Amino acid sequence: MxxxxxxxxxxxxxxxxxxxxxxxxxxxxxxxxxxxxxxxxxxDPEAPAIPDTDLPRVVLQIPVFNEPLVTEQSLRCVALLDWPKDRLRIQLLDDSTDATSARADAVAAELRVGGAVIDHVRRADRSGFKAGACAHGLTLTDEPFIAMLDADFRPPPNWLKRTVPLFLTDDRIGFVQSRCEFQNFEKNWLTRAQGLVQDGHYL
Missing domain, CATH: 1.10.287 (Helix Hairpins)
Incomplete structure (x- = not known):
């Protein structure tokens, strides 16, 4: 035995x-x-320079669940993207059960005054979790291009201009994934170690 x-x-x-x-x-x-x-x-391929008048409509989805601080920061960041405001629809796909929704409402209202198009989408249930929220968001809009960010991602202002135009010049492209970097990578040995682990994961 x-x-x-x-x-x-x-x-x-x-x-x-x-x-x-x-x-x-x-x-x-x-x-x-x-x-x-x-x-x-x-x-990496360089995106061609395209006049703003020729840029396509894009929906940018940000699924969140109980992330009040990062949701507020995310909305403020994407409102600064270098893309015509009338061609960028921001969908905050919010399944939260805490104070996230109220804080997001206030920030969205403030950013709309500046011209940002923001839809704060709430669902009755969390079926499919964040993926389900993204799928639900697509039923509410008809933009031909879809961009997605997690709530804690902070893209640079030229992010869309470095990615979306690639679709317009090469019909073989169906998906573009951009690199993730870490804001506090250099802070100490622990953040460096975590950054290396995450880099390996993304690689």
């Missing part, structure tokens, strides 16, 4: 070790491919 138990423990340990090795090898392959592309001079 003891021998069987020892065999099972050893077998589980071997399976776990094999899985970790496979993950490690996968990371090394991805990193190797990245280094190979860098050595070959492969760079």
């Amino acid at each position: 003891l021998g069987l138990f020892q065999f099972l423990v050893d077998a589980v340990a071997m399976v776990c070790a094999s899985i970790l090795m496979a993950i490690g090898i996968g990371y090394l392959i991805v990193i190797g491919r990245f280094c190979y592309d860098q050595l070959r001079g492969v760079r």
Whole structure:
């Protein structure tokens, strides 16, 4: 009996070790491919400069749940995006059950005065969670281009102008993902370690 138990423990340990090795090898392959592309001079495509009058309509979705502070900051940040205000619809997809909704209402009203188009969308239930909120938001609008941000992302003002025009010049492009960086990466050893882990995840 003891021998069987020892065999099972050893077998589980071997399976776990094999899985970790496979993950490690996968990371090394991805990193190797990245280094190979860098050595070959492969760079991210540059978005063409398009006059504001020719820019398409975009809906920018921000799904949130009980995130009052980051929601307020996110709304203020995306209101500063360099994109014609009449061609950018911001959807705050808010399933919150705390003070987030009231704070978001106040900020949205303030930003609308400056010309921002902001829809504060609330649902009766949280089915599908944030993905469900995004899917629901798409039923409420008809913009041909969709951008998505998590509530704690802070894109630079030129973010849309560096991504959306790529769709207009290459019909093979159906999706663009931009890089995530960390505001406090340099703060201390802990934030550096966390940043490296997150970088590996995004890579």
